Amino acid sequence: MSEENTKELLLSAARAEFLRCGYQKASLRKICAAADVTTGALYFFFKNKEELFSCLVGEVAERLLQLVQRQTDSEVNGRGDSAAYQRELNEYLCENKDIVRILFYCSEGTAYSNFRERYCAEAAKGFYMFYDKCGGSAEYRDIMGLIVRMRIQGYIEMLNGDYDMDKMMKFSELMELYGDSGFAGMMEKFNSITKAQSVD
Numbered sequence: 001m002s003e004e005n006t007k008e009l010l011l012s013a014a015r016a017e018f019l020r021c022g023y024q025k026a027s028l029r030k031i032c033a034a035a036d037v038t039t040g041a042l043y044f045f046f047k048n049k050e051e052l053f054s055c056l057v058g059e060v061a062e063r064l065l066q067l068v069q070r071q072t073d074s075e076v077n078g079r080g081d082s083a084a085y086q087r088e089l090n091e092y093l094c095e096n097k098d099i100v101r102i103l104f105y106c107s108e109g110t111a112y113s114n115f116r117e118r119y120c121a122e123a124a125k126g127f128y129m130f131y132d133k134c135g136g137s138a139e140y141r142d143i144m145g146l147i148v149r150m151r152i153q154g155y156i157e158m159l160n161g162d163y164d165m166d167k168m169m170k171f172s173e174l175m176e177l178y179g180d181s182g183f184a185g186m187m188e189k190f191n192s193i194t195k196a197q198s199v200d
Helices: 003-025 028-035 039-045 049-077 082-095 097-105 115-133 143-160 165-199
Strands: none
Touching (some): 003 028, 003 049, 028 039, 039 049, 049 115, 082 143, 097 115, 097 143, 143 165
């Protein structure tokens, strides 16, 4: 077996073990057994469990943050094709759903233990900036935090479901449509509330 194949087997086994047990309870012995290699083979590629975990999730974590930051910049500042960027983000989430779930739920005890919060914070920036740009009032600004958590939880539920790529992309598109329509309706309501208050 080639070194490249051995490393891929270890990463595949690690993905299943981290997803099932979380980082802290994951067993390197079980990962090696699942990959049908010795522990010596594992330590040839990774110096410890944390390095194995980082190798598994690091690239996806970095790319996800880049994609959500680009999406925020596009929506707020009108740079690039916002709809295309959103599709690319959705596709990336769907293609890497196991790694995303590990980052969000199974990374306690690693350098990525706060990744879900970081991702939510990056997504929230766009929502808050768009809210302010659309004339949202300071009085109701906190609601954006609730909306961001609702939207992200929707994606998490989708990633946790047993859906194929085609259905996940359709669900993503529908959730985006629902979110955009809901945001437009919310801002319309805010404007009517604000006008009514100014009259009073």
